[in-house]
Amino acid sequence: MQTIVVFSGAGLSAESGIPTFRDAGGLWENHRFEEVASPEGWRRDPELVLRFYGLRHEAIAQAEPNDAHRAIADLEQRYRVINWTQNIDNLLERAGCTDVRHMHGSVFRQKCEHHREAASGKGWCDYLGECPRPVQPGDLCPECGGQLRPDVVWFGESVQFEFSEVHAMCRELEQNDGVFICVGTSGMVQPAASLISLFAGVRRKYLINPDAVPVGDYELLAESASTGLRRLARVL
Ligand SMILES: [Zn+2]
Structure with a gap:
């Protein structure tokens, strides 16, 4: 074959x-796409980032x-x-x-904020899991207790x-x-x-x-x- x-x-x-954010001029609720899809954005306001990805998760789940x-x-x-x-x-x-x-990456996978690629500087954790529903603030890593985040590349x-x-x-x-x-x-x-x-x-x-x-x-x-x-x- x-x-x-x-x-x-x-x-x-x-x-x-x-939705692609280029179509919307790269903006989401007046935030630049880069602000909600970067390690800096995560450090500044993780709840905002989770809300952004939560909406994307739901939009994708409803799409065919x-x-x-x-x-x-x-x-x-x-x-x-x-x-x-x-x-x-x-x-x-x-x-x-x-x-x-x-x-x-995928919004249907999640990883720890201390994942080796998260550039957190705080630790080293290899946890990676499926993510059938959007990650919420307070969803914690089963291995180290860090906040979970979507496994997407920022x-x-x-x-x-x-x-x-x-x-x-x-x-x-x-x-x-x-x-x-x-x-x-x-x-x-x-x-x-x-x-x-x-x-x-x-x-x-x-x-x-x-x-x-x-x-x-x-x-x-x-x-x-x-x-x-x-x-x-x-x-x-
Ligand atoms: Zn962890």
Whole structure:
């Protein structure tokens, strides 16, 4: 079975009505997105940050996977499909995708504020758990008693992927003539741009985004995620 790697961004979930803060000018209740999605914001006002992510958690829980998510899940009937997503929602999983790796974390996971990547300087804790309901103030880490937070990557924190892992995937696609699909992200911003360049040696590469500009020898489908993925699935 050949392998398809799908790298996705906000455009994949846009048709499910998941709000993107770029659309709102990067603001939420007059707070800049960076203020509620950074270690500094957390230190200043953790309750505000939890309220922000609580609303996102609820909005995602009420949203439904769209045709784009389902088109990717359907590919699993014919391919081994690996999803690398920048999205913190669980719509790919709910559409039926079995291998989803969240580069920017997920609001459906929680970790301790003293987690090694929280840059708290206060401690070192490896607790990580599922998060079926939004994290509340007073929800404490079972290992060290610290306040829990969503396991999402904030501004100034490291994305959750290893380049070595991505390199291994590239080799696999090159060797079995697999497919790389980049959908719902412009591909011009980091880390997407670096990731895309790593797949240069893969023969079959596609970029699906209504606003995308051509990148290298990628075949460009300048349309929405659902339209582009359905069309591509017919020719793969
Ligand atoms: Zn802890």
